[in-house]
Amino acid sequence: MPRSQRSPLLLAGLLATAGVAHFANPRQFDALVPRTLPGKPRTWTYASGAVELALAAGVALPRTRRTAALATAAFFVGVFPANVKMAVDWRDRPAPQKAAALGRLPLQLPLVLWARNVANNGKGRA
Template sequence: MPRSERSPLLLAGLLATAGVAHFAAPRQFDAIVPRALPGAPRTWTYASGAAELALAAGVALPRTRRVAALATAAFFVGVFPANVQMAVDWRRRPAPLRTAALARLPLQVPLVLWARGVARSGKGQS
């Protein structure tokens, strides 16, 4: 399978894995929900997990790939505040954990670019 055909499936796999993790281990996600958001953190955890599962399905299907990949790029931008919250909250944790939290911040850029690339390669299929 050519790289261009694998890329959407890999992105869908990443989204599905993250989505399942929100339901399997929600406490770790609850902890990074920005406190400024209204409602219970668990509600946001489950909602973002459900969104990731829906995006995964959309990216996996050629017919919906372009729109779902664009929505995925927007989703990655939208969850950036949670990564910032994690970096702030973990600033006094041991160095490896602090480094992991800080590394998540610039990681959003290639994720957004990956999703946009998948959307571009899916032109004409939606």
């Protein structure tokens, strides 16, 4: 399978795995929800998990791939504040946890670019 076909499926797999994790272990995600958001953190955790599952389905299907991949790029930008919150909240944690939280910050850019690349490779496929 060529990379151009594999890449969207890998992105869909990543999104699906993350989406399922929000439902399987919501507590860890609840702690990442900024307090400035209205409502309960669990609601935001489940909502973001559902969005990730929907994006995964959209990216996996050629007919919706371009739109879903662009939405995925926007989603990755949108969840960046949660990653910043995690890095701030975990600054006093043991070194491995702190490193994981800080390491997530620069990973957002490649994720955004990956989703954008999937969208660009899906041009004209409807």
